[in-house]
Amino acid sequence: MLRQTRSVFQKFRCLSFNGQQHTWRLKSTSATERALQYQPGQKVHGFTVREVVAVPDLFLTAVKLTHDKTGAQYLHAARDDSNNLFSVQFRTTPMDSTGVPHILEHTVLCGSEKYPCRDPFFKMLNRSLSTFMNAFTASDYTMYPFSTQNGKDFQNLLSVYLDAVFFPCLREQDFWQEGWRLENENPTDPSSPLVFKGVVFNEMKGAFSDNERLYAQHLQNKLYPDHTYSVVSGGEPLAIPDLTWEQLKQFHATHYHPSNARFFTYGDLPLENHLKQIQEEALSRFERIEPNTEVPSQPHWTSPREDHVTCSPDALAPDPTRQNTLCVSYLLGDITDTFEGFTLSLLSSLMISGPNSPFYKSLIEPKIGTDFSCVVGYDGSTKEASFSIGLQGMAEEDTERVKEIISQTIDDIIENGFEEERIEALLHKIEIQMKHQSTNFGLSLASENTHRLTLSMSPEDDYLEKQAKAEEEKLHKKIEVLSDGDRKEIYEKGLELLAAQSKTQDASCLPALKVSDIEPTIPITPVETRGVPVQYCEQPTNGLVYFRAMCSLNTLPDDLKLYVPLFCSVITKMGCGDLDYRQQAQQMEMRTGGMSVSTQVIPDSNHLDTFEQGILLFSSCLERNVPHMFELWSDIFNKPHFNDEERLRVLVMMSAQELANGISYSGHMYAMSRASRYLTPAGDLQETFGGIEQVKFMKRTAEMSDLTHVIRALPRIKKHLLNPANMRWCAVNTTPQKMSDTAAQLESFMKDVAANRRDHKRLFLNDCVFTCCLQVQNFQPCQMKTYFDMPFPVHFVSETIRTVPFSHQDYASLCILARMMTAKFLHGEIREKGGAYGGGARMGGGGLFSFYSYRDPNSLQTLSAFHKGVDWAKSGRFTQQDIDEAKLSVFSAVDSPVAPADKGMGRFLSGITDEMKQSHRERLFAVSHKHLVEVAERYFTVGQKMFGVTILGPENDTFKRDPSWLVL
Incomplete structure (x- = not known):
């Protein structure tokens, strides 16, 4: 039992240690070995090597350098990975909510000294083979990353990025377009009303229509009220029109200087080439300055505080009468104490993750709310970390009750600690995260803590009307001071901007790859199909085994189709075999990297009105745990639990809340899904499974006082889906050394689930790929x-x-x-x-x-x-x-x-x-x-x-x- 938890919590820093690998080139001249040849004190193209460290667990060598002239800091992660990454970051610390760092991020990408054409960033998307290009504005930094697998492309993109951030044009027209402007509603009609326009202005109006985003922003602003975290770095819509072009240029001069920069590169390209290009094309033109962008510590409060904000009602919320949010947040220590931060992040996970965690038991299972608050757990994205816990989807009258539960749960944790098995499961999870290889590797709390904020949020019926009125008043104040000359100038500038936007741009100044630079053929991925249809793919998975299986939906009655996403969501979370849902969750954490079931709608590659419908089973585990993983799947197939209505209601509410929250963030995806509904049968089913149709269905289900009808539907679905006769295809990806053992375990699993079928049908209905396609005759x-x-x-x-x-x-x-x-x-x-x-x-x-x-x-x-x-x-x-x-x-x-x-x-x-x-x-x-x-x-x-x-x-x-x- 872990009992020493009095200094519990600091922000969970996403320590997922994801490895990445595409092409392993373990030669004598590997990237990691080349990097080890650098020595501390060595001078390389204006930089001095400070430290060289081999990190064998991640198959990389880290080289830390400092630029002699400007003090810019540089970290290179050398790894035998062809997907090379570059990023430059600046500490950006605004002191108001005009969105200056966000608007600057947009504007620097609108043309630069060497590449003056409008929008070189977007144009490079079509002139390169980049695997990633973007830019991000956070609360206290702005970063510009890209990645590519082509060496020439890397040099091209690096040249464009360096020129963009260090030598941007920052034209006034670009500020108007990307930030904000007053303009006639119809730019060609001077008599049309003046309105606010601008990309960031509209982006932030959309962002703050998301109640989760709104709440998270308020929480940070109020927990750190004395410096940069107290403002909206992205821009508060009504404050954005207070920003001037001159202020934007001044912010760039102080914040986008190499003395305020951090460079990062990753991959198998030589570090020396990067340093040479960065020195010659950018840093050699600067002298050291003192940017004074440091974020000071937040003064600690002598007593806890409470605050309240409002939001717009959500018509698709699971329960329209319960739309309140409440969260308690604690200020913690500095994130540079990595050991304490890591320890507290683990404690955070123990407290809130999964049905066995104390806060899940005390807050979620009593069904006081629909889910944890959108800000929950350890957060290390600010200079000083925080820990937050709360609920969304709750009634206003439960506010005091939730506060008391949070306080009591913390006291209980301090008194009782955690079970040894849960700690073991968490350490197992970390081990898997360290071994899993993704494709984007490059990219003190106690009851006496007085720096504690309790923030509540409730819907307000006329919230949107008030926001619109406030914008109207802001617009009126801007307009009422305008002279006739000012109005004429606005009209003329609007025409100038429209003309510039309509003019064909000459992008010949930008570097570009040629079509001939593209490989004419793709590399073949060797796979083997044996016996019953199982695809085996030998890969360097670093000691992990990945399993997938597809089960057909073709025999499922139409009246059950709407229930399938809910079935997929709950089938691994309600218990199975001799395990209740808590024990099942514990075993999944102890033995696997996760087990999931999801809907699949797969269009036929030859016919628009033919498609495959099914569910995908997915799981991963360490090699030693393959038998345990398949044993869990066997219990899910043979003896799933469905009759716990209280558990089901919790899962329904959480699922409905998650769907409702997603629309404002991914509205374009919902629009495309709905527009596709009447065009193909696959589009129709996809809307049923994942579109607004599913959001509305889950809302209706969450509002039911009796879930008996749902409980009866789930076993009917299981009979069709978790049926070996309808399992059409399996896949295993693992190392060559483990493939044979995994195949034997998979065969044992399939025999086990087949033996439990009363009708003893043949194990697999199909013996080849993609023979379960369904053609809808009457569509x-x-x-x-x-x-x-x-x-x-x-x-x-x-x-x-x-x-x-x-x-x-x-x-x-x-x-x-x-x-x-x-x-x-x-x-x-x-x-x-x-x-x-x-x-x-x-x-x-x-x-x-x-x-x-x-x-x-x-x-x-x-x-x-x-x-x-x-x-x-x-x-x-x-x-x-x-x-x-x-x-x-x-x-x-x-x-x-x-x-x-x-x-x-x-x-x-x-x-x-x-x-x-x-x-x-x-x-x-x-x-x-x-x-x-x-x-x-x-x-x-x-x-x-x-x-x-x-x-x-x-x-x-x-x-x-x-x-x-x-x-x-």
Whole structure:
């Protein structure tokens, strides 16, 4: 028993130790060995080596350096991994909520000294084979990372990134576009009303329509009230219009200096080349300064504090009468004490993770709320850590009760500690996290703690109206001081910006790869199929075994389809065999890296109206625990528990809350899903499983006073899904040394589940890949336009068109067209002119071509932009360079790194073999100008195309008055 828990907690720092590996090159000149040759004190291109450390557990060597002239700090992680990463970070510490670091992040990517064309960042997405490109603004830092597997591409991107952050143009027009501006609603009509516009302005309006984001922001601001954490680094919408262009430039001068920078590189490319390029292209032009951006410690309070905030009601919340949130947060110690932070993060996990944790038992299981508060556990993202615990989805009258439970639970933990078995399970989890290899590796609390904040949040019926009124008042104050000359200048500047946005940009100054730089063939992933259909893929998995199985849904009655996602969510969480749900959770933590079941809707690669429907079983474990993992699966197949209504209700409420919370964050995905519903049978089922249809179903289920009907449905579903006769295919990825033992254990598991079938049917219905496809005979595609009235200040828009499946000769052309339309037309219309945070086109594997926008202030204008984009494509007003850039962008996704755990999964899940991928690759190379014009004419012509449109957004009378729209 661990009893010494009085100094319990500091922020859990995401210590997941994920390894990554794609191409292991264990030669005498490996990256790790080359890095070990550096010596402390050695001078390299203006840098001095400070420390060299081998980290064998992660297969890397770390080299720490300092730039002599500016003091910039540099960390290099040398590893035999071809997916090389670069990142430069700046400590950015705003003292107001105008969003200056966020707007600066956007604006520096709008052109630089060496690359003055507008938006070089977005243009490089189409001129490189990057596996990742982005930029992030956090509470106290801003970072600019990219990764690529191509050495020349790395140099190109590094040049663009260095010039962008250190020598940006910072033009006033870019500030207006990306930050905020006053402009006529119709820029070409001086008599139209003046309104606020700007990408970040609209992005943050959308961000604060997410109640979880709103609550988390308030919590941080109020727990750290005396410095930079007390403001909104991303920008509070009503404060953003207080920022001036001059303030933006000054913030860049002080914060984006090498003396305030941290560089990080990772991978197998030589460090010396990176240092040389960084020195020559950037750092040699600077002298050391004192940026004075340090974050001071938060003065500790002498007594606890309480506060309250309001939010908008959520129409899709599981229980409309219980939408309150309450959380208690404690300020902890400095995160630079890594040992204490790590220890407290483990304690945090013991306190809140899983059904055996004390707070799960005291807060979740009594069903006082629907789930933990959105901020929960140890948080180490700020200078001083915090620990938070609370509930969402609770009634206002339960506020005092929840406070008392939290206080009592902490006292009980201090008194009783934790069971040894739970500590063991947590250490096992850490061991798995250290061994698991992903593809993005590069990327004191006690009852007497007086620095404690209790923050409550409740819905307010007129919250959105108040927000809109506040914005209107802010706008009025800006307008009332304008002279006629000011208004004329605003109009003229609006026209200038529109002209600049409409002008074709010359991107020839930017470096670019060529299509000839792309590998003509894909590497073959060797797999072996033995006996009953099991795919074995030998991979360097670092001592882990990954297991997957697909079970068909073809025999499931239609009336049970809506219940399948809930079944998948609860089947591994209600107990099985001789284990109740607490014991099951404990065994899963002790013996596996997790066990999950999820829905799968897999379109046929040859026919739009044919698809596979099923569930995917997935788990992983250390090699020594393979028998235990399959024993757990056997109990889930043979003896699952369904009759605990109280446990089921907890899981239903948590699931419904999670779905409701996700819409404001991923609204464009919900819009695309809904728009696809009437176009293909696979799209229809995907909406049933994961769209707004499922959100509404879970809301209705959560509102039921009696779950007997659900409890009766679950065994019926199990009879069809966890049925060896319907298990069509299994897959195992592990090391060659462990494959034989794993195969034997898998065979034993399959015999065990078959022996428990009363009808003793043959173990597998099918003996080859992808023979469980279902063709829906009576499905008739039809057009539907749907508007969902949602409590958002911005829109999510999609228009989706039925086209062709993966194997069709036109599929490759549509992929290239989607990428080209996004980069060359839609980005400018939807983001630059329209002010949406994002938008574009994408070609889906199910044969559906989707236009979309994200956090968009102008839904009708965006629909018009979609149609203008089609006209642009049909007209052929694009060059061979445009096509080549689109191909580079598509291939960067096609050739993205695949982790050892996921090798061969395209073949396993969708039946798409390496040979089919190679054929698709060849069709991508062959796409021409003529092909693109032809597919635009063939599939997007009005009167011929079959399409669906969906908009999620605020109440709009235009759609209500139009009988062609279904308004929900």
